[in-house]
Amino acid sequence: MPQETDHRSNSVILNTPSKNFRGLKALNSLTNNGNEEFIDDRELAQRKAEAAAARRNEAAEWLRQMDHGAAEALPTEPSEEHFCQSLRNGLILCNVLNKVNPGAIPKVVEIPIIETEGAAQTAIQYFENMRNFLVAVGRMKLLTFEVSDLEKGGSSGKVVDCILCLKGYHEWRQSGGVGVWKYGGTVRITSFPKGSPSSLIGSESADESLDESESSQFEELLEYLHLSSEVALEESKALTALTFLFDHFAIGLLQAYLTETNELDDFPLNTMVIDIVLRKAVKDLSGLLISQGNQLGIFLKNMLKGNGKPLLKHEFVQSISKYIDQRSGFVSNDFSKFCVCGGKGKSMWNNINYSCEKTNVFDFQQKQLEELKASFHLTKLEVQQAHLAWEQELKKIVHHTKDLEVASSSYHKVLEENRQLYNQVQDLKGAIRVYCRVKPLSHEQTDEQSTVDYIGENGNIMIVNRHKQGKDARKMFTFNKVFGGNTTQEQIYVDTQPLIRSVLDGYNVCIFAYGQTGSGKTYTMSGPDITTKETWGVNYRALRDLFQLTETRKDFIKYEVGVQMIEIYNEQVRDLLVVDGSQRRYPYNSFFYSR
């Protein structure tokens, strides 16, 4: 079983180092007893993070002292994200730089960020201020960084380096700016003449030699170059890596120089001189590399990769000069484009096309986004209009429905009024009406004389008794109406028909025939032949109308119709619907019909 390190007792027991425990050695300064401890990757990362945070806090503190805006925007111990975010619009950096080097940035864009238009406004500040700051710092030959280092995933360490470099420079200037000021082994500034804020001077000392750690870094570079084909993706590593790559290349350059020198034989090429000359070249070119950013390193790498053979001095110098001229053009003419395209010359790198393509894609997507926004607003407008139209339509329907309700209520009122008036008319005609129908003489009675002497218009009928004389021979009877012998079945029913509607309006109606045997009661009520509609009597016609009316009113009134047919004969009530003669007396049979 692997055992863990017990730091408190300092009894380090590690039998089987795991894969993640790479065994980097470090001197245990705390114990100061000469023992060695193993630092795992996580602990190493933590120490690096702590060191980075300390440097970031130092930079933040100095910015806070230098600029009122920074004091508000930056806490004393900002997180990496907060730190980058506060500096992203370039305002603080420009203001501080102007205090360090008055007039370095003539115009600082101070448009406040408007949240509603956020991205565009911020971008303007970002590019204007950052461009001016980086150009100014570059002119001063101080450490610089890439704009992308302030973005998420960028190398904020380079930003901190730049600020601390500026701080050191500022302190040196305040102390008089006398002599030589160096920073980080790459920046070196001496007392400068007026009008020239700084100058980069190469290292001259032999004591600035490549130490052991630099050698190991060079090995790391080779490993890195072997593993990574996309140097640009790891810019922070690339910066270190390319520095050493350039050192390596510079040695080749010096070799080329010495080869071309005719005075090689006369040259005091002893070990010390070679060493001094080599390191001077390395430092000069490394400094140039740092001041120009990563792109020069990438350029050199591409050149090295190109055909593998060393360049002659003039070829090298020509290429470098051309590159620097073009890059300067990019920086001064269009910094924004430089940021997007990475500041790479068209003729030098194929991947500039890739960057420009990305710009085109970005522009295209921006355009599409704008179109999409316009389309969205249009659709939103259409939906709002449709919604408005729908609401208006709904209002119309509601209004129309209310009208219908009112009309319907009025209709029912009118209907009720009509019903009442109708039945009042029926009442006025007489609640009990008596009609007289004269039976015509049959064929057998053609020789006989009719007893009906006269039928009046107003319901009078004069009956004559031919066996009597004088005044007693004639008698007048009055009915509601008298139907003569030629009256049809239909004419008989016309006076009865209105009462059928009264039945359906809820009134009780009774129609019956009265008369002596053979007087024609059955003929009038049922008819001589039920198969012929013309001869139908009152019963059939009444039932026909009854069902027709219930049909027309079926949507709003439900009727239940029952039929009984009875006969009162010799003071006895008989059920005419019973087929069996023995059961014809009470109780009656009924037929019911519902609708």
Ligand SMILES: Nc1ncnc2c1ncn2[C@@H]1O[C@H](COP(=O)(O)OP(=O)(O)OP(=O)(O)O)[C@@H](O)[C@H]1O
């Ligand atoms: N208006 C008329 N026109 C022609 N024929 C008629 C008329 N009224 C009655 N008759 C005939 O007179 C005969 C007797 O009529 P019906 O049977 O209707 O009399 P009734 O009053 O019903 O007799 P009962 O009381 O015995 O049943 C039938 O043959 C019938 O066809």
